[in-house]
Amino acid sequence: MPDKKKRRRRWGDRSDGRYLRTLDPYHVVPSYIMVKKNDACNYFSDMIEVTEIDRWLRKKRLEGMPGLGMLHLITATYVRMSSQYPAVNRFVSGQRVYARDGVELVMTVKSELRVDAPETSIKVQLEMTDTISDVYGKVNAQVDKVKNSELTSTDNVAGALVKFPRLILKFVVFFLNMLDYFGKLPKVILQASPFHGSVIITDLGSIGLPPIYHHLYNFGNLPLFIALGAKHKEYEMQKDGTVIERKYLDYTIVADERVADGFYFSQVYRYFRAILKNPEVLENPPEKVVADVE
Numbered sequence: 001m002p003d004k005k006k007r008r009r010r011w012g013d014r015s016d017g018r019y020l021r022t023l024d025p026y027h028v029v030p031s032y033i034m035v036k037k038n039d040a041c042n043y044f045s046d047m048i049e050v051t052e053i054d055r056w057l058r059k060k061r062l063e064g065m066p067g068l069g070m071l072h073l074i075t076a077t078y079v080r081m082s083s084q085y086p087a088v089n090r091f092v093s094g095q096r097v098y099a100r101d102g103v104e105l106v107m108t109v110k111s112e113l114r115v116d117a118p119e120t121s122i123k124v125q126l127e128m129t130d131t132i133s134d135v136y137g138k139v140n141a142q143v144d145k146v147k148n149s150e151l152t153s154t155d156n157v158a159g160a161l162v163k164f165p166r167l168i169l170k171f172v173v174f175f176l177n178m179l180d181y182f183g184k185l186p187k188v189i190l191q192a193s194p195f196h197g198s199v200i201i202t203d204l205g206s207i208g209l210p211p212i213y214h215h216l217y218n219f220g221n222l223p224l225f226i227a228l229g230a231k232h233k234e235y236e237m238q239k240d241g242t243v244i245e246r247k248y249l250d251y252t253i254v255a256d257e258r259v260a261d262g263f264y265f266s267q268v269y270r271y272f273r274a275i276l277k278n279p280e281v282l283e284n285p286p287e288k289v290v291a292d293v294e
Helices: 051-062 070-084 132-147 153-161 166-181 187-192 262-277 279-283
Strands: 017-019 041-049 090-093 096-100 103-110 119-126 199-203 224-237 243-256
Touching (some): 041 262, 051 243, 051 279, 070 103, 070 199, 070 224, 070 262, 070 279, 103 132, 153 187
Parallel strands (some): 103 199, 199 224
Antiparallel strands (some): 041 243
């Protein structure tokens, strides 16, 4: 299990991440060539067979986790991937690559499923050792706060910003960008910002929509956007000529390619698929947590 001692900050580190000083030059130069995240976006789509996953989810709901769904599962899977492949939890800021401390999930939440219902963003702080039960509890706790009409830190900061005249607000955002470039953005802003975190996950299937390719924001340091679509059935012919029904889920990923190379991402993808074939592994913490390079 990992050492729980607080990280000792060194020169060049940020409050939300550790500056990686020993990266191969091949992984350093791209952040100077692809300065903005929308220059470095890779788009990926696939579908996963969820017949057995649905059975496992139903079993866990009966065991005391009502409402457990694909969003919880994909979040827990991302956390487990980060514990074994730490580069997926890196981010680029100010032309430097950082390893993030812990996992920060960002989600957009509406208090009610109405067109005119208020919308906000929440951030869920997760640990590399979290199980599906831990993720379920932490995500639901934050969602319940929004549904109980409690203002989030994001709402408070946004409310303060919009009080400025537009030219001043434009300068304020420019100034915040400069502070972020040098790793000096105040912690209260980092904690409230929906543009800073490990990953955004959106479950469009919950409202019956297919997944979209969502852009990455140039402001902030979010390197990954995962969109889940609605489940659908497929009829497949077997070798013996029989036809069986299977259930699939479409999803898309938009990733900042500057955090790792293509081969690394391919290994992460294989691990991702392996977990979803055997989600029971998420019921227990990982045997070890792999640390990123120095």
